[in-house]
Amino acid sequence: MKRFSIRILTQIFIGFIVLNSCSAQTDNTLVLVASTPIGKELQTALGVTSTDEYDFMNWVLNLNQNNQQFTLDLNYGESMPNTTGFINGGKKAQIAGTYIANIGQIGNLSGKIYELKDNKTGNKFAFLQIDEHIFHLLSAKRTLMVGNSGYSYTLNNNNLNTTDSTSPSLTMAKLADHNKAIQISFAGRTPCEEIATDNKLTVSEGCFKIKWSIVLNRDPQTLKPSTFTMRRINRGPDTLIGNWQVLKGITAQPKALVYQLKSTNTKETYNLLMGDDNVLFVLDQHFRLYPGNKLHSYTLNVKE
Structure with a gap:
């Protein structure tokens, strides 16, 4: 009787595993x-x-x-x-x-x-x-x-x-050879909570989006990165100024280009993964892509 019960229980247990496996597959x-x-x-x-x-x-x-x-x-x-x-x-x-x-x-x-x-x-x-x-x-x-x-x-x-995802597989990009602009502007709306927490921002209660407008300046002669101005709107507008640089070899993909913006007036640092000349993806302080939601993404678009 005891052996029979053990056999039945074993079959039930195996069946349970199979069913769950099939459920996971479907x-x-x-x-x-x-x-x-x-x-x-x-x-x-x-x-x-x-x-x-x-x-x-x-x-x-x-x-x-x-x-x-x-x-x-x-x-x-x-x-x-x-x-x-x-x-x-x-x-x-x-x-x-x-x-x-x-x-x-x-x-x-x-x-x-x-x-x-x-x-x-x-x-x-x-x-x-x-x-x-x-x-x-x-x-x-x-x-x-x-x-x-x-x-x-x-x-x-x-x-x-x-x-x-603790180590996302980032893509690679490079600044196009034809891009000689000495000033490039990007804008977008991102979710609020994650980036506000990471950067210790004081935001409005129930904040669900932040508006961003960024102007990147390059040296007119060398076209190397120089200064930036960032306008950020949540509770009210505030402006960040500082310097930016292009980083390489700091992500899972060594050829990926990251624009790093360091503010001189607020001491904040922002990292932007270059998709191409027109699209940037916001990274956290560990150079990981922020996941967006159904309303907004952590993506900035070039302004014509």
Whole structure:
């Protein structure tokens, strides 16, 4: 009787393990969230209707890594003032299709490229995996899509705990040879809590975003980095001034370029990973990429 009970319990235990294993295998979905601009190129690729009044779109993208199927839920429209939503709830659309993912090269960047195809229209769009946390949409010319001062084209991993990645695999980049500008400006809105905590910033209660505007100056003769001005808005505007430099060989990828900004008036230091001439990704003090959320990403876009 005792032997029979042990045998039964053993079979139950093994069955429990198998069931849980199967469950883990079937629940292999990567969920990416974002709020992006609703630019003409993206509007065409996604097959959504838009007007000049429409400001941005919310993404919830589910990638089933078992069968390489995806579903994308979109909510887009004109932003409602003083809220994170849309006037009259905005418009909604759902796209379903298939995708492939392969390692590739995008300009000076290397990483996994996801290419998605809409089952109904055949329309395609793609994005590049920057690390475990963040992914960035690509233009038809296979460059990083450039956002605006309000929203970027970065998608954020909704499943990943920030402690899951202690040494992200950063990409590489270099300043283009044709870039002779002596002044370059970037802007964007980032989440608030993580970067405020890391830099001991005093922010408003319930802070969920910070607005950034950065001007990088280069020496007119040598084009080497010189000074910068950073305008930051949360409770109210404040301005940082200081010097910046380009660092190499300090991340997991030795060819990655990091713009390091050191403020002389507040003694703060900020590190920005160069995606290309037009897009920068904010790093923490350990040179790790900050994970964004469904509203904002830690991405800055060049200002024309």
